[in-house]
Amino acid sequence: MTAGTLGIIGAGNMGGAILEGVIKAALFRPDGVVVCDIVAEKARSMARKHGVGLAQSASEAARQADIVLIAVKPQTMAECLSEMKTVIKPSQLIISIAAGITTDFIASRLSPGTRIIRVMPNTPALVGAGVSAICSGAHATEHDMAEAERIFSALGKVYRFPESLIDVVTAVSGSGPAYLFLFAEQLTQAGVKCGLPETEAPGIVAQTLFGASKLLIESGESASALRAKVTSPGGTTEAAVKTFTDRAFGETVFAAVNSALTRAKELGGVKKS
Numbered sequence: 001m002t003a004g005t006l007g008i009i010g011a012g013n014m015g016g017a018i019l020e021g022v023i024k025a026a027l028f029r030p031d032g033v034v035v036c037d038i039v040a041e042k043a044r045s046m047a048r049k050h051g052v053g054l055a056q057s058a059s060e061a062a063r064q065a066d067i068v069l070i071a072v073k074p075q076t077m078a079e080c081l082s083e084m085k086t087v088i089k090p091s092q093l094i095i096s097i098a099a100g101i102t103t104d105f106i107a108s109r110l111s112p113g114t115r116i117i118r119v120m121p122n123t124p125a126l127v128g129a130g131v132s133a134i135c136s137g138a139h140a141t142e143h144d145m146a147e148a149e150r151i152f153s154a155l156g157k158v159y160r161f162p163e164s165l166i167d168v169v170t171a172v173s174g175s176g177p178a179y180l181f182l183f184a185e186q187l188t189q190a191g192v193k194c195g196l197p198e199t200e201a202p203g204i205v206a207q208t209l210f211g212a213s214k215l216l217i218e219s220g221e222s223a224s225a226l227r228a229k230v231t232s233p234g235g236t237t238e239a240a241v242k243t244f245t246d247r248a249f250g251e252t253v254f255a256a257v258n259s260a261l262t263r264a265k266e267l268g269g270v271k272k273s
Contacts, residue, residue, distance in 0.1 A: 004032070006151075007065030009058045009080060011037035011046045014097055015071035017125040021154035023050055036061040038076070063087045067147065070096045074267040077101050081109040088114060093144050095151070097121055099170050100267030103137030103163060115140045117148045120166050120174050121155060130156035133169040167268070171260035179256065184209055 006028050008015050019035065022028050034053035037043035047054040055061035062068045062084045072080050077098050088094070088110050095117045096106055103116045110116075116137030124130045132152035136145050145160070152158045161169060184205050191201040216223055231237045 004028075004066030005064060006033045007055070007061040007068045008033065008035045008071060009037075009061050009068065009084075010071030010073075011035055011039070011042040012071060013123065013126065014121060015069075016046055017123075017130070017155060018069060018071065018097075018121075018151070019046060019050055019052065021125065021128065022151055023052075025154035027150060027154060034061050034064050038072075058083045059087050062092070065092065067093045067095060067151075069151075070094065070098060072098060074098045074100050077105070078109065081106060085110055090114070093117065093140070093147060095119060095148055098267075099174060100167065100264040102268055103135070103140075105268065107137055107139075113139050115144050117144055118163060118166060119148060119152060120170050121152060122174050123177050125152075125155035128154075128156060131173045132156065132158045133161050133166055133173065134158060135161055135163040135166055167261055167264040170264045171257045175257075175260045179253075180209060 006022065008019055015035070015037075019033065023030060023033070030051040031053070033050070034055045035043050035046050036055040036058060037046075040056070043054055046052070053064070055064065058080050068084070068088070070077070070080060077096070090111070090113055093115050094106065094110070096103075097119045099120065101118070103118050106116050106118075107114055114137075117134060117140050118137065119132050119134045121132040122130050125132070130152075132155060134145065134148050134152065149158045149160075159169075184202075187208075188201045188205045191205065192198050196204065212226075216226060219226065227241070231241055
């Protein structure tokens with residue numbers, strides 16, 4: 001069990017996934033966790049569900065915690081930090097999962113020397129299969145990084161990156177599940193248009209994506225190698241892959257990821273004035 005207490009500021013999907021993960025993994029006792037949200041009913045619901053404490057404000061939650069986990073939207077980060085500034089102590093660790101918000105941005109709004117970890121998780125954390133990229137601020141220690149790794153390992157895989165790459169991870173992994181969901185949506189619709197029953201198509205597509213992902217993870221082979229194995233010359237898969245290629249599938253994927261990266265950088269500057 002991780003020592004100390006945890007304050008979660010933000011009771012949205014990711015805040016809830018983190019809370020559920022750390023409670024299931026017994027990293028914190030329920031009576032060692034407190035939650036809050038600007039929408040009070042969301043925080044109350046989360047607190048009731050998991051038997052944890054409820055705070056009425058970000059400053060109240062921060063005052064009670066050794067580790068303060070900020071799970072608010074980037075656009076509200078400056079306001080949240082302003083509220084907490086007077087109660088944050090040097091002994092506390094700040095962990096932020098707000099997309100685009102740098103550790104320097106956070107540090108500039110808290111007391112000098114504050115220890116900060118930045119994390120970019122993704123929504124498969126809701127089922128314990130997430131990816132979280134972590135990086136340290138100027139004053140965070142190796143022990144702080146290990147604490148963050150312990151927390152987010154309860155939600156899936158954890159990778160360390162320099163902060164200069166966190167926005168890229170956001171564009172690939174943070175937003176990545178939506179790309180897969182979009183592809184699943186379109187593949188399902190294509191199957192139905194070609195004759196699959198609407199009741200069966202979603203399950204077939206979901207299982208296909210699950211199986212392909214499992215094969216990619218467990219086989220040790222690259223995506224390119226696995227694609228080549230299933231793409232027989234003159235076969236049905238080759239015909240489909242050629243259509244994707246002819247219609248600039250790769251360029252479209254790159255453009256989408258680059259758009260997400262650009263937006264992540266923009267979010268980092270949303271509240272800098």
